[in-house]
Amino acid sequence: MERKRFEKKTAIVTGAGKGIGYEIAKSLLLEGATVILNDLDYELSEKSAAALSEFGTCLAFAGDVSDPDFNREIVDFAVARTKTLDIVLANAGITLFGSFLEYQPKDLYQVLQVNIGGAFFLAQSAGKYFISNNKKGSILFTSSVTGHQAHKDLAAYGMTKAAVELLAKHLVLELSPYGINVNAIAPGATLTERTLEDPEYVKTWANLTPIGTAAYPTDIAKVALFLVSEDARHITGQTIVVDGGWTSVSPSPF
Ligand SMILES: NC(=O)c1ccc[n+]([C@@H]2O[C@H](COP(=O)([O-])OP(=O)(O)OC[C@H]3O[C@@H](n4cnc5c(N)ncnc54)[C@H](O)[C@@H]3O)[C@@H](O)[C@H]2O)c1
Numbered sequence: 001m002e003r004k005r006f007e008k009k010t011a012i013v014t015g016a017g018k019g020i021g022y023e024i025a026k027s028l029l030l031e032g033a034t035v036i037l038n039d040l041d042y043e044l045s046e047k048s049a050a051a052l053s054e055f056g057t058c059l060a061f062a063g064d065v066s067d068p069d070f071n072r073e074i075v076d077f078a079v080a081r082t083k084t085l086d087i088v089l090a091n092a093g094i095t096l097f098g099s100f101l102e103y104q105p106k107d108l109y110q111v112l113q114v115n116i117g118g119a120f121f122l123a124q125s126a127g128k129y130f131i132s133n134n135k136k137g138s139i140l141f142t143s144s145v146t147g148h149q150a151h152k153d154l155a156a157y158g159m160t161k162a163a164v165e166l167l168a169k170h171l172v173l174e175l176s177p178y179g180i181n182v183n184a185i186a187p188g189a190t191l192t193e194r195t196l197e198d199p200e201y202v203k204t205w206a207n208l209t210p211i212g213t214a215a216y217p218t219d220i221a222k223v224a225l226f227l228v229s230e231d232a233r234h235i236t237g238q239t240i241v242v243d244g245g246w247t248s249v250s251p252s253p254f
Helices: 019-030 042-055 068-082 105-132 155-178 201-208 217-227
Strands: 010-013 034-037 058-060 087-090 138-142 181-187 239-242
Touching (some): 010 019, 019 042, 019 087, 019 217, 034 068, 042 058, 058 068, 087 105, 105 138, 105 155, 138 155, 155 181, 181 217, 217 239
Parallel strands (some): 010 034, 010 087, 034 058, 138 181, 181 239
């Protein structure tokens, strides 16, 4: 029988109550991993982990990734409950739209704390565990095409996504000597519950995306799994853009 890629491995996925993170958690479970599913929303964490338990061991751990202490606690929880930790996906991110000239300090600091702080401190906590337990772990940040190109009302968000990509590069210096790789994935428009709240989203992005459709969460999950798998062991400090060609031709091929 073929061995599953992530058997005997534990992965943390943040912001996974729905959307891209949920799909990544499901894909990891289907490939044999034990998953610690985080969401800010306690009920959603519990409900999503229970739903995914039909595919494997999925444990809920609710909390706010913008709190550095939380990022230590989730690593401790993973290790206490599963005796290991091999992979962390800092996926939770928030998008607070607003024009640059009107943007409010409280919104900026919230976006920075969730999108950058959440990635930074989860990587730090996991990195410490990996190093002290001699584990060649994998870390993946969820970036965005807005970290590559300007997008209306997304200066703050886009800046945080560029930051996590550069963070992956910087961590190469400190973590490569221990065999830990750190990468980022930058999705383009993706059809999640959140983006589908806009009734025009599917049509707009089908027109704007050279490949003719926005991404499905499975398109993102497949690449994410590759980046945290043994096959990508020699890839570190990199970002893979998964955008159906949008950043090659943006703003619009039409
Ligand atoms: N959907 C897209 O089109 C798209 C495109 C590019 C990048 N991204 C990035 O992908 C990631 C996932 O996006 P999505 O659209 O699937 O997410 P989403 O907006 O649907 O949110 C997923 C979950 O994250 C949780 N969350 C929010 N703040 C949190 C916090 N502080 N701590 C823990 N959980 C928190 C929410 O409760 C929600 O259930 C994000 O980093 C996002 O920036 C998404």
